[in-house]
Amino acid sequence: xxxxxxxxxxxxxxxxxxxxxxxxxxxxxxxxxxxxxxxxxxxxxxxxxxxxxxxxxxxxxxxxxxxxxxxxxxxxxxxxxxxxxxxxxxxxxxxxxxxxxxxxxxxxxxxxxxxxxxxxxxxxxxxxxxxxxxxxxxxxxxxxxxxxxxxxxxxxxxxxxxxxxxxxxxxxxxxxxxxxxxxxxxxxxxxxxxxxxxxxxxxxxxxxxxxxxxxxxxxxxxxxxxxxxxxxxxxxxxxxxxxxxxxxxxxxxxxxxxxxxxxxxxxxxxxxxxxxxxxxxxxxxxxxxxxxxxxxx
Amino acid sequence: xxxxxxxxxxxxxxxxxxxxxxxxxxxxxxxxxxxxxxxxxxxxxxxxxxxxxxxxxxxxxxxxxxxxxxxxxxxxxxxxxxxxxxxxxxxxxxxxxxxxxxxxxxxxxxxxxxxxxxxxxxxxxxxxxxxxxxxxxxxxxxxxxxxxxxxxxxxxxxxxxxxxxxxxxxxxxxxxxxxxxxxxxxxxxxxxxxxxxxxxxxxxxxxxxxxxxxxxxxxxxxxxxxxxxxxxxxxxxxxxxxxxxxxxxxxxxxxxxxxxxxxxxxxxxxxxxxxxxxxxxxxxxxxxxxxxxxxxxxxxxxxxxxxxxxxxxxxxxxxxxxxxxxxxxxxxxxxxxxxxxxxxxxxxxxxxxxxxxxxxxxxx
Numbered sequence: 001x002x003x004x005x006x007x008x009x010x011x012x013x014x015x016x017x018x019x020x021x022x023x024x025x026x027x028x029x030x031x032x033x034x035x036x037x038x039x040x041x042x043x044x045x046x047x048x049x050x051x052x053x054x055x056x057x058x059x060x061x062x063x064x065x066x067x068x069x070x071x072x073x074x075x076x077x078x079x080x081x082x083x084x085x086x087x088x089x090x091x092x093x094x095x096x097x098x099x100x101x102x103x104x105x106x107x108x109x110x111x112x113x114x115x116x117x118x119x120x121x122x123x124x125x126x127x128x129x130x131x132x133x134x135x136x137x138x139x140x141x142x143x144x145x146x147x148x149x150x151x152x153x154x155x156x157x158x159x160x161x162x163x164x165x166x167x168x169x170x171x172x173x174x175x176x177x178x179x180x181x182x183x184x185x186x187x188x189x190x191x192x193x194x195x196x197x198x199x200x201x202x203x204x205x206x207x208x209x210x211x212x213x214x215x216x217x218x219x220x221x222x223x224x225x226x227x228x229x230x231x232x233x234x235x236x237x238x239x240x241x242x243x244x245x246x247x248x249x250x251x252x253x254x255x256x257x258x259x260x261x262x263x264x265x266x267x268x269x270x271x272x273x274x275x276x277x278x279x280x281x282x283x284x285x286x287x288x289x290x291x292x293x294x295x296x297x
Numbered sequence: 298x299x300x301x302x303x304x305x306x307x308x309x310x311x312x313x314x315x316x317x318x319x320x321x322x323x324x325x326x327x328x329x330x331x332x333x334x335x336x337x338x339x340x341x342x343x344x345x346x347x348x349x350x351x352x353x354x355x356x357x358x359x360x361x362x363x364x365x366x367x368x369x370x371x372x373x374x375x376x377x378x379x380x381x382x383x384x385x386x387x388x389x390x391x392x393x394x395x396x397x398x399x400x401x402x403x404x405x406x407x408x409x410x411x412x413x414x415x416x417x418x419x420x421x422x423x424x425x426x427x428x429x430x431x432x433x434x435x436x437x438x439x440x441x442x443x444x445x446x447x448x449x450x451x452x453x454x455x456x457x458x459x460x461x462x463x464x465x466x467x468x469x470x471x472x473x474x475x476x477x478x479x480x481x482x483x484x485x486x487x488x489x490x491x492x493x494x495x496x497x498x499x500x501x502x503x504x505x506x507x508x509x510x511x512x513x514x515x516x517x518x519x520x521x522x523x524x525x526x527x528x529x530x531x532x533x534x535x536x537x538x539x540x541x542x543x544x545x546x547x548x549x550x551x552x553x554x555x556x557x558x559x560x561x562x563x564x565x566x567x568x569x570x571x572x573x574x575x576x577x578x579x580x581x582x583x584x585x586x587x588x589x590x591x592x593x594x595x596x597x598x599x600x601x602x603x604x605x606x607x608x609x610x611x612x613x614x615x616x617x618x619x620x621x622x623x624x625x626x627x628x629x630x631x632x633x634x635x636x637x638x639x640x641x642x643x644x645x646x647x648x649x650x651x652x653x654x655x656x657x658x659x660x661x
Contacts, residue, residue: 015565019586021583024563096406127378128379166355166359167379168380194613221601226607227607253600253603
């Protein structure tokens with residue numbers, strides 16, 4: 001049964017997997033005031049949470065929500081995608097990878113609560129410790145605002161997930177999972193656009209994270225290695241992990257009706273579904289439709 | 298955003314689109330056999346592009362990347378502590394001796410491409426992938442070509458030629474769907490250099506070579522540039538070209554106006570765009586879409602999700618990177634030259650040189 005209906009933040013932070021021109025148009029209307037209107041409309045129509053990347057604008061939004069009278073920060077569940085990869089890619093472009101790594105290590109060590117762990121990382125010569133602290137560092141400003149019990153999961157951004165899988169770094173993934181669960185007391189998951197390969201790899205290693213976030217749509221867009229294999233992987237992984245479906249509209253290429261029809265066929269494997277929009281009226285309409293179509297078993 | 302048609306999903310429509318998509322890549326027939334090959338790949342330079350190519354290759358075939366070379370001790374030491382199934386080196390010769398790679402990816406900064414590629418050619422490495430731009434000028438590209446024997450494959454990472462939308466645009470132009478081409482307006486823009494930096498001083502060249510090479514290559518590939526007419530460059534945050542504008546003459550007599558910038562703050566990601574006008578209509582094409590407007594008959598828009606429906610089999614960054622890597626492996630298996638071989642992209646490098654020469658006097 002689907003437990004959470006989530007508003008996704010892509011349109012709020014200028015991300016569109018359909019076209020950049022669409023993202024730029026959405027970004028123009030994405031003021032904090034408008035985002036709050038969208039969130040309210042979504043919650044009033046059945047949404048139960050917000051899934052977002054650690055993009056600076058989300059920090060601003062969450063701080064604003066804390067001051068809102070008609071919208072309480074406790075009203076939603078949160079699923080946080082870490083890190084906001086594009087910001088690091090840009091920094092790597094600018095300064096090069098080694099300089100970026102040095103900068104990240106210096107930033108990690110700056111904070112007293114992370115310093116001891118960082119020193120442990122140096123003494124044990126263990127990059128896994130730094131990787132986990134890197135996730136913690138990215139989360140830290142958000143955790144100062146959000147009620148911890150409402151943060152359901154920390155999800156590893158697909159860039160890191162796919163790198164971990166491609167280089168067969170199961171120990172690293174388990175380390176981050178352990179760190180998030182035990183040091184931060186939060187749920188842990190991964191985001192992937194290669195669910196078929198990722199599922200096979202998880203199965204080979206006999207390890208499944210608590211959550212898996214992955215695109216599911218009638219076109220098979222961002223469903224690697226192919227639509228059929230991805231659907232099969234979701235079905236099988238659904239028995240081991242909580243699956244969060246994203247990009248159900250294939251970035252807007254299919255209609256909401258077509259997406260809903262498709263989702264009805266796969267809903268038994270799902271734990272949560274995320275949909276994004278930058279328009280309050282659409283949030284109202286879409287969440288009313290999606291909750292009524294998918295909530296009943 | 299202009300919507301040309303309402304799209305209705307159906308299984309039949311999706312199948313048609315998938316077939317049309319594969320038809321854009323006739324050279325990839327038999328790719329599954331290719332992935333059965335037992336190949337050993339080494340990557341030189343573990344920056345952003347080195348990581349991306351290595352990850353895609355390993356996702357296509359687990360464990361295919363056997364070695365990574367990087368001059369940074371931090372990268373090689375940290376990497377070797379983390380990644381157990383790859384050997385890390387700081388010296389290229391030692392890597393060749395230790396791993397005997399079939400294929401080497403060179404993803405280091407541009408200035409080092411020429412000496413590294415030369416060294417690998419001398420060491421009889423037959424299959425080289427050179428990230429774009431292949432060299433910092435056409436003279437060095439020409440020198441590399443002379444060093445290569447007939448058994449060498451030297452592919453350049455000009456991945457826009459593997460983007461489905463630009464492939465379709467080329468097909469439509471070749472099929473004369475627009476009739477005679479009357480003009481082209483094109484740009485490539487990013488926000489990669491948004492603050493002052495002097496890191497391009499040693500190379501002495503900026504956005505045209507680094508980013509504009511994609512746009513110039515696409516125009517050359519689709520239309521075959523006849524002549525450089527005008528060129529102008531501008532500094533914004535660096536001591537080299539941050540912004541470049543030029544006019545290219547095409548065989549139809551049409552003018553292609555190009556604009557290149559890496560300091561456009563409105564861009565979250567790099568974006569390449571072309572508006573192609575012909576006597577029968579207009580094509581607008583970017584990495585994200587292709588819009589075809591033939592007044593009186595067709596007006597369609599097809600976006601990325603319509604093209605990449607579970608294709609290609611790895612989804613990491615833009616699909617064009619995976620398609621590019623599949624293409625390279627395919628050419629090695631079937632002993633063909635890549636579409637973006639150094640030979641096939643050499644004219645692009647000549648045009649880049651000409652553009653810099655024409656724009657020598659900056660218009661500050």
